[in-house]
Amino acid sequence: MKTYAAALADLPESREIEDVGEDVAxxxxxxxxxxxxxxxxxxxLVRVVDLAIALGRPLLLQGEPGCGxxxxxxxxxxxxxxxxxxxxxxxxSSAQDLLYRYDAxxxxxxxxxxxxxxxxxxxxxxxxPLGRAIIRAGHGRRSAVLIDEIDKADLDFPNDLLWExxxxxxxxxxxxxxxxxxxxxxxxxxxxxxxxxxLPPAFLRRCVFHYLEFPDPSEAxxxxxxxxxxxxxxxxxxxxxNELRKFDLAKRPGLAExxxxxxxxxxxxxxxxxxxxxxxxxxxxxxxxxQQRARAQP
Amino acid sequence: MTVFVQTLYQQLRRRGFAIGPAEYxxxxxxxxxxxxxxxSEDLRAVVVALWAGSRDEQTVVRTLFDQxxxxxxxxTDEPSPTPAATGETTDYPSPEPPAIPAGGDPAPPPQATxxxxxxxxxxxxxxxxxxxxxxxxxxxxxxxxxAQAWRRLRWPVREGPRTELDVDATVRxxxxxxxxxxxxxxxxxxxxxxxxxxxxxxxxMAPFSAYVSEVCRTIGQAGRLGRVTTLYFHDxxxxxxxxxxxxxxxxxxxxxxxxILGDIPPLAPDAVMSDPSLTTxxxxxxxxAAQGARPAVVVISDxxxxxxxxxxLRLLDTAAFLKGLRRRRARVAWLNPMPPDSWASTTAAxxxxxxxxxxxTERGMHRAVDVLRGHPATxxxxxx
Numbered sequence: 101m102k103t104y105a106a107a108l109a110d111l112p113e114s115r116e117i118e119d120v121g122e123d124v125a126x127x128x129x130x131x132x133x134x135x136x137x138x139x140x141x142x143x144x145l146v147r148v149v150d151l152a153i154a155l156g157r158p159l160l161l162q163g164e165p166g167c168g169x170x171x172x173x174x175x176x177x178x179x180x181x182x183x184x185x186x187x188x189x190x191x192x193s194s195a196q197d198l199l200y201r202y203d204a205x206x207x208x209x210x211x212x213x214x215x216x217x218x219x220x221x222x223x224x225x226x227x228x229p230l231g232r233a234i235i236r237a238g239h240g241r242r243s244a245v246l247i248d249e250i251d252k253a254d255l256d257f258p259n260d261l262l263w264e265x266x267x268x269x270x271x272x273x274x275x276x277x278x279x280x281x282x283x284x285x286x287x288x289x290x291x292x293x294x295x296x297x298x299l300p301p302a303f304l305r306r307c308v309f310h311y312l313e314f315p316d317p318s319e320a321x322x323x324x325x326x327x328x329x330x331x332x333x334x335x336x337x338x339x340x341x342n343e344l345r346k347f348d349l350a351k352r353p354g355l356a357e358x359x360x361x362x363x364x365x366x367x368x369x370x371x372x373x374x375x376x377x378x379x380x381x382x383x384x385x386x387x388x389x390x391q392q393r394a395r396a397q398p
Numbered sequence: 399m400t401v402f403v404q405t406l407y408q409q410l411r412r413r414g415f416a417i418g419p420a421e422y423x424x425x426x427x428x429x430x431x432x433x434x435x436x437x438s439e440d441l442r443a444v445v446v447a448l449w450a451g452s453r454d455e456q457t458v459v460r461t462l463f464d465q466x467x468x469x470x471x472x473x474t475d476e477p478s479p480t481p482a483a484t485g486e487t488t489d490y491p492s493p494e495p496p497a498i499p500a501g502g503d504p505a506p507p508p509q510a511t512x513x514x515x516x517x518x519x520x521x522x523x524x525x526x527x528x529x530x531x532x533x534x535x536x537x538x539x540x541x542x543x544x545a546q547a548w549r550r551l552r553w554p555v556r557e558g559p560r561t562e563l564d565v566d567a568t569v570r571x572x573x574x575x576x577x578x579x580x581x582x583x584x585x586x587x588x589x590x591x592x593x594x595x596x597x598x599x600x601x602x603m604a605p606f607s608a609y610v611s612e613v614c615r616t617i618g619q620a621g622r623l624g625r626v627t628t629l630y631f632h633d634x635x636x637x638x639x640x641x642x643x644x645x646x647x648x649x650x651x652x653x654x655x656x657x658i659l660g661d662i663p664p665l666a667p668d669a670v671m672s673d674p675s676l677t678t679x680x681x682x683x684x685x686x687a688a689q690g691a692r693p694a695v696v697v698i699s700d701x702x703x704x705x706x707x708x709x710x711l712r713l714l715d716t717a718a719f720l721k722g723l724r725r726r727r728a729r730v731a732w733l734n735p736m737p738p739d740s741w742a743s744t745t746a747a748x749x750x751x752x753x754x755x756x757x758x759t760e761r762g763m764h765r766a767v768d769v770l771r772g773h774p775a776t777x778x779x780x781x782x
Contacts, residue, residue, distance in 0.1 A: 144443060147433070147440070147443055147444075148443070148447045150433070151428055151433050151444060151447055151448075152447075154427075154428065155424055155431070157424070160451075162452070162453070192561050192586065204563070204565055204568075205563065205565075205568055208568070208569065208572065209572075209578055212572075255622055297619065297620070298452070298541070298545075298619065298620050299451070301416030301451065301542055302416065304416065304451030304452075305417055305418070305420075305421055305451065307451070308447045308448060309446070309447055309448075309450050309451050309452075309456070311456060
C-alpha cells in the first residue's frame with residue numbers, strides 16, 4: 101500500500117476508480133473515470149493522513165469552515181485510487197443509517213401480497229456508506245469514507261459508531277447470522293467536525309486528530325495558482341485576505357470563499373491592484389458589520 | 399524514547415485527558431511504523447494527532463511536549479530506524495558567562511566609577527526561563543464531568559417533524575384496516591428539560607468567574623438540554639426586602655430567620671441582569687414565568703462564604719427570593735464554589751438550612767441534578 105505522501109508525487113490526469121453507485125458485492129465492479137480537484141495539502145496534513153492510514157484509525161479534521169476539510173477526503177481517495185463513500189450527516193441521521201437500512205414496512209406489505217421475496221429479510225436491506233465500505237473491504241478492496249459534519253447529528257451518533265469504527269464490523273440483527281467484517285484493507289475514514297458540539301472523549305480518543313489552520317501566505321498563493329489564478333492576482337488576493345483576517349471579524353473568510361471571490365474578480369477583468377479595495381466583498385464576508393468595516397477601509 | 403513518551407502520557411493523564419493504554423500503544427505503534435523519527439517536531443505532531451482531541455488539548459500536549467524535550471533526551475536516544483535529526487538545540491541559555499573571545503584587541507577591563515546605585519543586571523547573566531507555561535484553564539471539574547452530570551437532566555418528549563417510523567403503529571394500522579396503508583411516522587424524541595441558571599457575579603465571586611462561566615458554557619453546550627437561560631446578579635437576586643421585618647429578632651449576633659420566616663414575603667427576582675457585566679436589567683419574574691410549570695433553577699453563588707461574613711439583610715433577601723421560587727413550585731438547587739467547611743457561621747450556612755446547597759464539585763453537581771430531577775432533598779428548615 102502506497103502512502104499518501106508517495107502517491108502525491110505522481111498524480112495522473114485522471115483515474116479509473118470503482119463506481120460507488122454499483123453493487124459492492126460484485127466481483128469486478130465497473131470503474132468510472134475520476135478527475136482530481138486541485139488540492140494542496142500541507143506537509144503536516146500529509147503526515148497525519150499517513151499516520152491515520154498506518155494505524156487504521158479514523159482521521160478527525162477540525163478547522164474553520166471552508167478550509168478544505170471535506171475536499172481532503174476527495175483528494176486522498178483520488179491519490180490512493182479508492183472509491184469514496186460519502187455520508188453527509190444531518191440532524192436526524194442515526195448511526196445505523198451509515199451501516200444499513202432495513203425496510204420493515206415494505207416487507208410487511210410484500211408478505212401480505214404473498215410475494216416470495218418477503219421470505220428473506222436480506223432483500224430489504226440497503227447499505228449505507230460505511231456499511232458499503234466494510235463490505236467492499238470484505239471483498240479485499242479498499243475504500244475511503246467521508247463522514248461530513250459529524251457534529252450536526254445527535255450526540256448519540258458518534259457514540260453509536262464507536263464499535264463499528266473500532267472493529268470495522270457490523271451485524272444485521274434483522275437477518276440472523278449476517279455479519280460483515282473488514283480485516284486487512286481497512287477503509288480509510290475521514291470525519292469532519294465544525295465545532296458546533298463537542299464530541300464525546302471516548303470517540304475522540306479513537307481518532308487521529310488534526311486541526312486545519314488557514315494556510316500561510318505562500319501556501320495560500322500556491323493554492324490559488326493551483327486553481328488557475330495567475331501569479332500577480334494570487335499574490336494581491338492573498339495580501340488582501342490576510343489584511344481582512346487581521347480584523348476582529350464575526351466570521352473570517354475561508355479559503356473556499358477566497359477562491360470563489362478571486363475567480364470572479366479575475367473573470368470580470370479586475371486588476372490585482374484593485375483587489376485591495378475589496379470589490380464584491382459580499383462573497384467574502386457574510387456578516388453585515390464585517391462588510392461595513394471592510395468597506396470603511398481606505 | 400519510551401521513557402519520554404511515558405512521562406508525557408502520565409502528565410496528560412494527570413491533567414484528565416481521556417487517554418488510556420490503547421492510546422499509549424497507538425503512539426508506540428506509530429513509532430514502530432516509522433512515524434515521528436525525523437525530528438522532534440515530527441514526533442510532536444504524532445503525539446498531538448493521537449492524544450489531543452481539540453484545539454485546547456492540542457496546545458496542552460504541544461506545551462508539555464516542549465517542556466520535556468531537551469537536547470539530552472534527543473542525543474542519548476536508542477538506535478532508531480531512521481537517523482534522528484541532530485539539529486535539535488536547546489532553548490536554555492548556557493549557565494556560564496560567554497567566554498572572552500581569544501585574540502583581537504581585548505576590551506579594557508571595566509572600571510567601577512560610581513557606587514551610587516546598583517549596577518544593571520547584565521542580560522546574559524539573567525537565569526533563563528526554561529519552562530514554557532500553559533496558559534489554559536485547568537478547573538476543579540473538567541468539561542466532560544460537567545456534561546455527564548447535566549446530561550442526566552432529561553425530559554424526553556416526542557416533538558418536531560415526524561421522521562421516525564413507528565413499526566408497532568404501522569402494523570396495528572395495517573391489521574385494523576386490512577388494506578395497504580401508508581407507514582405511520584412519529585416525531586423523534588428530544589430533550590425538553592429546561593434550566594434557569596442564576597449566577598452571582600463580581601465581588602467575592604470574581605475569583606470563580608472563569609470557572610463558573612466555563613461550567614455554564616458546558617451546561618449550555620454539552621448538557622444537551624432543551625433550553626438554558628442564564629441570568630446574573632450580585633449578592634442576591636432580590637434587593638430591598640423590608641429590613642423592618644428583622645426587628646423581632648432583637649440584637650443577637652447571628653440570629654436565625656426562623657421566628658420571622660412566615661412574615662417574609664415571596665418576591666420575584668427583580669435585581670437580575672442579562673449580561674455578566676451586570677448592566678442590562680431584565681424582568682426576572684417574566685423569565686421565570688417563561689420557564690413552564692415547574693421550573694428548574696440553579697443558583698451559583700458563594701452565599702457570603704468567600705468573605706466569611708454573616709449578612710442578615712442578604713439572608714433576608716435570599717429567603718424572600720427562595721420563597722418566591724417556592725410559590726412557583728420551582729425545583730431549586732444551590733451550587734457553592736466554596737468548599738463546605740468554609741460555609742460554617744456565614745450567610746451560606748444559614749441559606750443552606752432552607753435550600754439544598756452543594757459544593758461546585760463533580761459530586762455536588764450530580765446531587766444538584768438529582769434535586770432538579772425531583773429527588774427529595776432534606777434541608778433543615780424548608781421554606782413554605
